[in-house]
Structure formats: C-alpha cells, structure tokens
Amino acid sequence: MYLRKIYTLVFLRNETQILLGLKKRGFGLNKWNGFGGKVEHNESIIDAAIRELREECCVDVNKSDLKNIGHLEFTFEGESILMDVRVFSASVYEGVPTETEEMAPKWFKYEEIPFDDMWPDDRIWFPYLLKNKLFYGIFHYKGYDTILNYEVKELKCMETFYKNKK
Numbered sequence: 001m002y003l004r005k006i007y008t009l010v011f012l013r014n015e016t017q018i019l020l021g022l023k024k025r026g027f028g029l030n031k032w033n034g035f036g037g038k039v040e041h042n043e044s045i046i047d048a049a050i051r052e053l054r055e056e057c058c059v060d061v062n063k064s065d066l067k068n069i070g071h072l073e074f075t076f077e078g079e080s081i082l083m084d085v086r087v088f089s090a091s092v093y094e095g096v097p098t099e100t101e102e103m104a105p106k107w108f109k110y111e112e113i114p115f116d117d118m119w120p121d122d123r124i125w126f127p128y129l130l131k132n133k134l135f136y137g138i139f140h141y142k143g144y145d146t147i148l149n150y151e152v153k154e155l156k157c158m159e160t161f162y163k164n165k166k
C-alpha cells in the first residue's frame with residue numbers, strides 16, 4: 001500500500017502561450033513545470049493551489065477562475081509514497097509573474113514547450129492539456145528519469161472521476 005500525498009500543479013494560459021517556471025530548488029530542480037506543491041494539513045486543495053501560485057510567482061487567482069483539468073499519480077520504484085497531483089488551469093489572474101526563490105517564470109508559445117527540460121511524463125499528458133481535454137494519468141518511475149509503465153486517458157468530467165474513485 002502507498003502513502004498518498006496530495007500536490008497541486010497550476011498552469012496559467014492565454015490564447016498562444018503557457019506560463020512555466022524553472023524550479024530553482026528541491027524536487028524537480030532545474031526542470032520547467034507548472035506552479036504547485038504539497039497541500040498542507042487543514043488546507044483545501046484549491047486553497048493550496050492558490051497559495052502555491054502566489055508563493056512561487058506572485059500571481060493571484062480567484063477560486064472560480066481555477067479549473068481542475070487533470071489528475072496525475074506518480075510512484076517511484078522502491079518508494080512507498082504515491083504523489084497525487086491535481087492539475088489546474090487559469091486564464092484570468094492578477095499580478096505579473098515574478099521570479100521568486102523557488103521559481104523563475106517564463107511564457108512559452110504552445111509550439112515551443114521545452115519538453116527536454118521537463119519531467120518525462122509531461123510530454124505524454126501535455127497533449128491533452130493543449131487540446132483542452134480533461135485527463136487522468138498514472139506513471140511508475142525508476143529513479144527520476146525512467147518511466148517503467150504508465151497509463152493516460154481522457155476524462156469526460158472531473159467530478160464524476162473523483163466520485164467514482166472513492
């Protein structure tokens with residue numbers, strides 16, 4: 001049995017670009033990714049998503065502007081933690097993305113996403129995000145570079161997915 005830990009992952013987007021941040025410390029160091037982190041005790045997932053976005057790139061987003069677009073699960077050979085990642089997208093927000101101690105934000109055109117410098121799983125599930133499709137993915141890693149096996153599929157509705165998951 002795995003010990004499930006819930007994380008958030010937020011992407012700001014506009015018509016032509018997506019905001020990624022270069023991780024400057026900790027897990028995923030030197031990789032481009034969305035903004036997010038662990039959900040704290042007594043904190044809702046959506047509140048954690050808002051907090052992490054503010055802490056990591058100084059941008060504020062309203063609850064109602066954050067859309068849950070996907071669910072990812074990661075396990076690592078020999079480790080008992082299951083990372084349960086809730087993926088969100090927003091196109092309405094306040095503030096200018098600004099570099100912090102944790103992340104250096106940069107807008108990327110959709111055709112220029114730096115997959116070579118991202119988590120290997122991103123290349124597999126990003127096509128769903130880019131086509132505005134809801135998605136579910138599970139990935140089992142050996143170390144942090146090799147995906148041993150995975151499954152990704154499109155979802156019709158996140159609420160139904162979570163209702164049936166329990």
Ligand SMILES: CNc1ncnc2c1ncn2[C@@H]1O[C@H](COP(=O)(O)OP(=O)(O)OP(=O)(O)O)[C@@H](O)[C@H]1O
Nearest residue numbers: 007008009026027028035036037038074085119121
């Ligand atoms: C394995 N494949 C993966 N593919 C894509 N994204 C991944 C990921 N694995 C983790 N992520 C995301 O990376 C962030 C880590 O966050 P992380 O820095 O550990 O959290 P937090 O800020 O709470 O940590 P500290 O406060 O520094 O301890 C968090 O958004 C999480 O969703």
